Amino acid sequence: MASGSLAFVARRSEPELVAPSKPTPRERKPLSDIDDQESLRFYRSVIYFFRRGPAGADSSSSKDPVGVLKRALADVLVFYYPIAGRIREEAGRKLVVDCTGEGVVFVGADADVRLDDFGSTLTPPIPCTGELLCLPESSSATVVDRPLLYIQVTRLACGGFVFGLQICHCLADAPGVGQFMTAVGELVRGAAAPSVRPVWARELLAARSPLRPAYEHPEYEAVADPGKDRIFPGDVMLHRPFFFCPAAIAALRKAAPPQLRNRCSRFELVAAFVWRCRTAALVYDPSDEVRFLCVVNARGKLRPPLPEGFYGNALTFGTAVTTAGELCERPYGHALELVRKAKERVMTDDYLQSAADVLVAKGRPRFTTARTYLVTDLTKARLHDIDLGWGTAVYGAPATTTLATFHMPTTNAEGEEGITVPICLPVQAMERFITEMEWLEKTTFSGGVSERSLGLGISSRL
Structure with a gap:
């Protein structure tokens, strides 16, 4: 069965609240001014x-993932009680x-479908x-006065299962989610406590008083004429993943x-290259301002550093601003230099603190999205390297992508890691995007040779 034609209905249990398995502190904990920006x-x-786990009397193959994971979730919430x-x-x-300790939403489900029916490579x-998933996917939602975490565990006909997690982004970024999921797996496998204890410490990323932003923050400044964007609500959208093998990256x-x-x-x-x-x-006018926005993890870049175990949002946005004409008509090296400088400018010790000040001063705005390419590097977030007691996940990453996208570690059907x-x-626009990819492969990389002989090896899959 091709993954594109896959259709099934999950038989769900009634949602229930899973509370911490032991008493937890009743208190109010402010989020940081990075956490509570509108975009999150x-x-x-x-x-x-x-x-399915390996066979054996005491193996995971004989255990019900719904029951096992519900109990582990209750135990891990003792440590992550704000969630x-x-x-x-x-x-x-x-x-x-x-x-309040009210708990998180948990749903058990069954589906008459096998893991292999989802395709050889999940993206x-x-x-x-x-x-x-419990909730419809959306880039905005009400997060006040409602559960902060929704989990659905769906048993598959092959004995495997799917763990679907939806967490309020104000609580955690991608590394924070990875830390939380690692803790769940450790408790499933018999640990009494997570190896890395969670640390709140959101006050370290609070705005200063008085506010004193030290940098310009174009990520929170609207583009001129946002109505000139080429993507509008109601557009029929096409999704395609593009795989860059090691030879492509070398090229x-x-x-x-x-x-x-x-x-x-x-x-x-x-x-x-993708920008x-x-x-x-998207066929912008040559004079239209366009932007590149990348999420940068500030862990290890702040002085003093954030403590080990911090699971809140420690992210900021590297931003490049140019015109469509400049970006597309100048050589690839120009775009590369813009991207490098966008990342470099946010690497200073106090850039994230400056961003917190700007967010408060501007009333916690959304970052700009019109005529903007937004991308997150998930290759180091370790979302995929999770073992919940059934071995390492076959796939662990976002379920969907919208206008924002990701760089995800992937092994293709030929065993290449890219x-x-x-x-x-x-x-x-997708049709033109594929044409642009093909044209740049032929013109940016010298020699007039074929894609395969050049070794660029960019492939797309529906």
């Missing part, structure tokens, strides 16, 4: 696929967590996502200017 007020999905609470909004739209959008590096070849990360190489293709595909970039565009 939604539920971020992460979905995990696990195969079992509810968000309240105070003066100035400031968000705090009321640690967003996961087929039939609506049957595997991108070879195409970079000599002074950048050994200074650029693979994220920068791929992001610059140019996407911008050209990066998948899921792209979502209006149908005609």
Whole structure:
């Protein structure tokens, strides 16, 4: 069965609240001013696929994942007890967590489908996502006075299962979710406590008093004429993942200017290439301002550093601003330099603190999205490297992608380890995007040779 034609209905139990298995503190804990920005007020999905465990009397294959994971969730919430609470909004739209211990939503389900029916390589959008998650996917949501975590565990006909998680993004970023899921797995496998204890410490990323932003923050400044965007509500959107194998990344590096070849990360190489293709595909006017926005994890970059175990949002946005004409008409190396500088400018010790000050001063705005390519590097977030007692996940990453996208570690059907970039565009723009990819492969990388002989090896799969 092709994954594109996959259809099934999950038989769900009634949702129930899972509370911490032991008494937890009743208190109010303010979120940081990075946590409670408007753009993070939604539920971020992460979905995990696990195969049936090995046979044996005491093996995971004989255990019910719904019961096992519900009990482990109750135990892990003793340590992550704010997640079992509810968000309240105070003066100035400031968000705090009321640690009520009410619990998180849990649903058990069954589906008459096998893991292999989802396809040989899983990428967003996961087929039939609506049957595997509790909530409809959305980039905005009400997060006040409602549960902060929704989980559905769906048993598959093959003995494997799907763990679908949707967490209020104000509570945790991708590394924070990975830390939480690692803790669940450790408790499933018999640990008495997580190996890394969760730390709140949101006060470290609170705005200063008085506010004193030290940098410009174009990520929170609206573009001129946002109505000139080429993506509108109601557009029919097409999703396609693009796989960059090691040879493709090596070819991108070879195409970079000599002074950048050994200074650029693979994220920068791929992001610059995709940004140019996407911008050209959307057919902006040459004078239209376009932006690149990448999520940068500030862990390890702050002084003093955030403590080990911090699971809140420690993210900021590297931003590049140019015109569509400049980006598409100048060489690939120009786009690459813009992307590099966008990341570099947020690496200073106090940039994230400055962002907190700006967010409060501006009333907690959303980051700009019009004519903007937004991308997150998930290759180091370790979302995929999770073992809940049934072995390492076959897949662990977001279930869907919208205008924002990700760089995801992927092993293709040939066993090559590379990066998948899921792209979502209006149908005609997607057709142009594929054409742009093919054209750039032939013209940016010298020699007039074929894709395969060049070794670029960018492939797309529906």
